[in-house]
Amino acid sequence: MVEKLFLLVPVGSMCALFFAFFQAKKVLRFPEGSDLMRKISASVRQGANAYLKRQYTGVGLFFGFMFLVLGVMAFYDLLTPFVPFAFITGGFFSGLSGFIGMKIATSANARTAQASSESLNRGLRVAFSAGSVMGFTVIGLGLLDLSIWFFLLKYVFYVNLAGNEAAQINAISSAMLTFGMGASSMALFARVGGGIFTKAADVGADLVGKVEAGIPEDDPRNPAVIADNVGDNVGDVAGMGADLYESYVGSIVATIALAVSAKYNFGGAAVPMLMAAVGTIASIIGTFFVRCGEKTEQKVLLGALRKGTYISSALIIVAAFPVIYYSLDCAQYPERIGVYFAVLSGLIAGVLIGFFTEYYTSASYKPTQELADASLTGPATIIIGGISLGMFSTLLPVIIVGISVLVSFFTSGGGTDFARGLYGVGISAVGMLSTLGITLATDAYGPVADNAGGIAEMSHLPAEVRERTDALDSLGNTTAATGKGFAIGSAALTALALIVAYIDEIELKASDFTFELSIINPPVLIGLFVGTMLPFLFSSMTMKAVGRAAQNIVREVRRQFKEIPGLMEGTADADYAACVDICTRSAQKEMIAPALTGIVSPIVVGIVLGVNGVAGMLAGATASGFVLAVMMANAGGAWDNAKKYIESGSHGGKGSDPHKAAVVGDTVGDPFKDTSGPSINILIKLLSMVSIVFAGLILKFSIF
Numbered sequence: 224m225v226e227k228l229f230l231l232v233p234v235g236s237m238c239a240l241f242f243a244f245f246q247a248k249k250v251l252r253f254p255e256g257s258d259l260m261r262k263i264s265a266s267v268r269q270g271a272n273a274y275l276k277r278q279y280t281g282v283g284l285f286f287g288f289m290f291l292v293l294g295v296m297a298f299y300d301l302l303t304p305f306v307p308f309a310f311i312t313g314g315f316f317s318g319l320s321g322f323i324g325m326k327i328a329t330s331a332n333a334r335t336a337q338a339s340s341e342s343l344n345r346g347l348r349v350a351f352s353a354g355s356v357m358g359f360t361v362i363g364l365g366l367l368d369l370s371i372w373f374f375l376l377k378y379v380f381y382v383n384l385a386g387n388e389a390a391q392i393n394a395i396s397s398a399m400l401t402f403g404m405g406a407s408s409m410a411l412f413a414r415v416g417g418g419i420f421t422k423a424a425d426v427g428a429d430l431v432g433k434v435e436a437g438i439p440e441d442d443p444r445n446p447a448v449i450a451d452n453v454g455d456n457v458g459d460v461a462g463m464g465a466d467l468y469e470s471y472v473g474s475i476v477a478t479i480a481l482a483v484s485a486k487y488n489f490g491g492a493a494v495p496m497l498m499a500a501v502g503t504i505a506s507i508i509g510t511f512f513v514r515c516g517e518k519t520e521q522k523v524l525l526g527a528l529r530k531g532t533y534i535s536s537a538l539i540i541v542a543a544f545p546v547i548y549y550s551l552d553c554a555q556y557p558e559r560i561g562v563y564f565a566v567l568s569g570l571i572a573g574v575l576i577g578f579f580t581e582y583y584t585s586a587s588y589k590p591t592q593e594l595a596d597a598s599l600t601g602p603a604t605i606i607i608g609g610i611s612l613g614m615f616s617t618l619l620p621v622i623i624v625g626i627s628v629l630v631s632f633f634t635s636g637g638g639t640d641f642a643r644g645l646y647g648v649g650i651s652a653v654g655m656l657s658t659l660g661i662t663l664a665t666d667a668y669g670p671v672a673d674n675a676g677g678i679a680e681m682s683h684l685p686a687e688v689r690e691r692t693d694a695l696d697s698l699g700n701t702t703a704a705t706g707k708g709f710a711i712g713s714a715a716l717t718a719l720a721l722i723v724a725y726i727d728e729i730e731l732k733a734s735d736f737t738f739e740l741s742i743i744n745p746p747v748l749i750g751l752f753v754g755t756m757l758p759f760l761f762s763s764m765t766m767k768a769v770g771r772a773a774q775n776i777v778r779e780v781r782r783q784f785k786e787i788p789g790l791m792e793g794t795a796d797a798d799y800a801a802c803v804d805i806c807t808r809s810a811q812k813e814m815i816a817p818a819l820t821g822i823v824s825p826i827v828v829g830i831v832l833g834v835n836g837v838a839g840m841l842a843g844a845t846a847s848g849f850v851l852a853v854m855m856a857n858a859g860g861a862w863d864n865a866k867k868y869i870e871s872g873s874h875g876g877k878g879s880d881p882h883k884a885a886v887v888g889d890t891v892g893d894p895f896k897d898t899s900g901p902s903i904n905i906l907i908k909l910l911s912m913v914s915i916v917f918a919g920l921i922l923k924f925s926i927f
Contacts, residue, residue: 228549229493232370235500239363239660242507246355247327253349256337260682263449264333267674270453270803271329274420275322275461277811282412286314289408293401293916301919303394306401309372313405313472316364321413321464324357324667328460332452332674339675339691340684346691347527347668350675350699351513354668357460358660361468362503369475369496372399392492393731396480400724403469403476404912410462410469411821411905415765416814417462418898420806421454422769426890427776427802433886436784436791437878441677444790446783446797447776450806452677455670458897459703466901467663470710473908474656474717475499478649480724485646487559490550495653497550498566501542502535506660509535513665528665528702532577535658536570543567543654558636565631565647569654569716572627573709576620576655577662580708583616584860585701586868590616595865595873598881598888605865605888613858613895617850620708624715624849627651645723652716655709666706669699697867704860707901711852714904718845721911725841728918729834736922739835746927750836753828754843754910758851761817761906762899768813769894775805821906825914826921833927837914844907852903859896862888 255261293307331353339346376395428447432438441448475495482491509531543566551559582588586595590612597608631651637644656662672695679688729736740747779802789795829837866885874881914921 228497228546231500232366232496235503236363236366236370238507239359239366239503243356243359243363246352246359250327250331250334250349250352250356253334254337255333256340257682260333260336260678263678263681264329266449266799267332267452267456268329270449271325271456271461273803274453274457274807274810275325277807278412278416279318281811282314282318282409285408285412286311286405296920301923302401302916303398305376305398306916309398309402310405312368312372313402314409315405316368317406317409317465317468318413320361320364320468321461323360324464325456325461327353327356328456328667328671328674331671333678335671335675335695336678336682336684336688336692339679339695340688343691343694346672346675346695347513350668350671350695351510351664353671354666355510355664357464357667358506358663359503361464361663362471362499362506362660365468365472365475366496366499366503368402369399369472372402373496392479392488393483396476396483396492396724397728399476400480400912401916403473404909404916406469406472407905407909407912408818408822410465411818411902411909412814413465414462414902414905415817415898416810417454417458418765418894418902419768419772419813420810421451421458422893422898423772423776423809424450424454424802424806425893426769426773427780429886429890430773431777431780431784434883439680439877441680443681444793444797446780446799447802448677448681449799450776450802452674453803454806455673459670460667463667463706463901466905467659467706467710469905469908470713470717471499471656471659473912474649474652474713477717477720477724478646478653480727481642481646481649481720484642484723484727485640486642487551487646490552491646494547494550494562495650497546498543498650498653498657501546502539502657503660505535505538505542506658508538509658509661510664528698531661532658532665533574535661536574539570539654539657540567561634561636562647562650564634565650566654566657568627568630568634569651570657572623572651573655573658573712575623576708576712577705579616579619579623580705580857580860581701583612583857584704584864586697586864586871591861591864592868594861595868595881595885598865598869598884599874602884602887605862605884606891609858609862609865609888609892612861613854616857617853620712620853621850624712628716628719645720648716649720652713652720655713655716659709662706662709665702669696669703672696672699693867693870697864701860701864704856704896707856707896708853710901711849711856711904714852714908715845715849718841718907718911721908721915722838722841722845725911725915725918726838728915729922732919733922736834738838740838744835746832746836747839750828750832750839751843754840754845755847757820757824757840757844757910758848758903758906761820761903762851762855764817764820765899765902766894768809768817769898772806772809772813775809776802779805817902821909822913825910826917829914829917829921830925833925834918834921836927837921841911841914844910848903848907852900855895855900855903859892859900862892863896865889
C-alpha cells in the first residue's frame with residue numbers, strides 16, 4: 224500500500240513543474256509595453272544573467288573540490304560511494320531552481336508595469352503568476368530529486384540489503400543527507416552573494432539619490448538604479464529560490480533520517496515526501512483564489528493573498544489524515560495517528576508565524592506605524608525603534624515554535640518513545656512548509672513588483688501606475704518577511720531533527736561510543752558558546768561585506784553626479800554598467816568567507832572538541848541563530864514599510880525630513896532582512912549537515 228502511495232511523489236513533482244511551465248507561458252503572453260520599457264527590462268535581464276554566470280562559475284569550482292574530498296572519504300569507507308554524487312545533485316537543483324525563477328522574473332517586470340497601467344488586479348495577477356513559477360519550480364525540482372534518489376537507492380544500489388528494511392532506509396538517508404548538504408551549500412553562496420549584490424546597490428542608490436540628491440526612487444538619473452533592479456532578481460529571486468529549496472528538502476531529508484530510530488522504516492520515510500506531494504496539489508488549487516479589486520489598501524491586498532494560502536492550508540488538513548493513516552498502518556497501530564496532529568501543529572505554527580510577522584512588518588498595523596512616527600525626530604530614533612521592534616518580535620515566534628515542538632513531540636508518542644516524539648518534531652517542520660508552493664509564490668512576486676515600479680518610473684508612466692506598483696511592492700515587503708518567517712521557523716524545527724540525526728549517525732558509526740551531553744561537560748559547554756557565537760560572527764561578516772560594497776557604490780554614484788555634464792539635468796545618460804560591475808565583483812569576493820565559515824566550523828570544532836563539542840555547537844547555533852534571524856528579518860521589513868508608509872503621504876511624504884530619516888533606517892534594514900537574516904537559517908542547517916557527513920572523519924581524528 225505504502226509503495227503505491229509513494230508514486231504520488233513523482234506525480235506531485237510533475238504536476239508542480241507542469242504548473243510552473245503553464246504559469247511561465249501565461250506571463251510571457253502579456254505585452255511588455257513601450258520600446259523604452261523593453262529596453263530597461265532587457266538591461267536588467269542582461270545584468271542578472273551576467274552576475275549568475277560569474278557566481279555559478281565560482282561556486283562550480285567549490286563543488287568540484289568538495290566532490291573530490293567526498294570521493295576520497297568514500298574511497299576510505301568513511302562515506303558511501305553515492306555521497307559525492309548526491310552532494311552535486313543537491314547543489315545543482317538548488318541553483319537551477321533559483322536560475323529558472325530569476326529568468327521568468329526578469330521577463331515579467333515590464334509586463335507587470337504594463338499590466339498595472341490597465342488595472343491593479345491585472346498587475347497583481349502578472350506578478351503573482353511570475354512568483355508562482357518560482358514557487359512551483361522549487362517544490363517540483365525538490366520532489367523530483369528526492370524521488371529519483373529514493374527510488375535509485377532503494378531499488379538499485381541496496382538490493383544486497385533486501386529483507387532488512389531498516390538498514391535500507393538508514394543507508395538511503397545517509398546519502399540523502401549529503402544531498403541536503405549540497406543544497407544548503409549552494410543556497411548559502413546564492414543567498415549571501417545575491418544579498419550582498421542587491422543591498423550594496425540598494426543602499427548606495429538610496430543614500431546618494433534620495434538623501435543627498437533628493438531625487439525620486441528609481442530615477443533614471445541615478446547610476447545605481449539598474450544595479451538595484453538587477454539585485455532584486457539575483458538576491459530576492461535567485462538567492463531566495465535556492466534558500467527555500469534548501470529549507471524544503473532539508474526538512475524532508477531530516478525527517479527521513481529519523482524514520483529508522485522511530486521504527487517506522489519505509490512508511491515513516493515516505494510520509495514527509497507524500498505530505499510534500501499533497502501540499503503541491505493544495506498549493507496549486509490555492510493560487511486560483513488570489514485576486515483583488517482596485518483598492519490599493521494593504522489590508523485588501525493582503526486579504527487577497529491570504530485567501531489562497533488559507534485555502535491551501537485547509538486542503539492539507541483534510542488530505543494529511545489519509546496519507547498518515549495508510550502510510551503508518553494506523554489501522555493496526557492506532558496510536559500512530561498522533562503523527563497527524565504533529566503535521567497540524569507545524570502547519571498552524573507556520574500560519575501563526577506568518578501572521579505575526581505580517582503584524583510586525585506591515586504598514587497596516589500599529590508597530591510599523593509607530594516606527595514611522597519615530598522618523599519625526601530623526602534617523603537615530605527610527606534606527607533605535609527598528610532594532611527594538613525586531614527584538615520584541617522574537618517573543619511570539621519562540622513561543623509558537625516551543626509549543627509546536629511540545630505538541631508534535633507528545634502527540635507522536637514522545638511520552639513513551641523518545642525517538643517517535645522526535646520524528647513528530649521533524650514532521651511538524653514538513654507540515655510548516657507543506658504550503659511552500661503558494662507561500663513562495665506570494666514571496667517571489669515582490670521583487671517583480673519592485674522592478675515594475677522602477678520601470679514605471681524610468682519610463683515616465685502616469686502617476687497612477689506607480690501608485691499601483693508601489694502598493695504591490697509594499698505588499699511584497701510584507702509577504703517577503705512572512706516567507707522568511709516560514710523559512711526561519713522551519714529551520715529551527717529541522718535543525719533540531721538534524722541534531723538527533725547527527726547523534727544517530729555517531730552511534731551508528733561507533734556503537735561503543737557514549738555521548739556525555741551534560742552542560743557541565745567542558746567540550747559541550749565550549750561548543751555551546753562557540754555555536755551561540757557563530758550566527759553573530761556570520762552576520763557581522765555579511766553586514767560588513769554589504770557595507771564595503773555599498774561604500775564603493777556611493778563613491779561611484781557621487782563621481783558620476785559630479786563628473787558627467789548634464790546628468791542631473793536629464794540631458795546625459797548615467798553609466799549604469801559601472802555600478803553593476805562594482806556590485807558583481809564585490810559580491811563574488813565577499814561571499815566566500817561567510818559561506819566557508821558554515822562549512823569549516825563543524826569540522827574544526829569536531830577535531831578540537833570531539834563529537835560532544837559538535838553537539839553543543841549545533842544546539843547553541845540553532846538557539847541563537849533562530850532568534851537573531853527573526854529579529855533581523857522583522858526589523859528590516861518594518862523599516863522598509865515604515866519608509867513606504869511615509870511615502871504614501873504620512874509625515875510630509877516624499878522629500879520631507881521624516882522621509883529622509885526613514886530612508887536611512889531602511890538602508891540599515893536592507894542587509895538585515897535580505898542578506899544576514901535569511902542566510903542564518905541556511906547556516907544552522909548546514910552546520911548540522913556538515914557535522915553528519917563528516918562524522919566519520921571527526922571520530923577518527925578528533926583530539927577528545
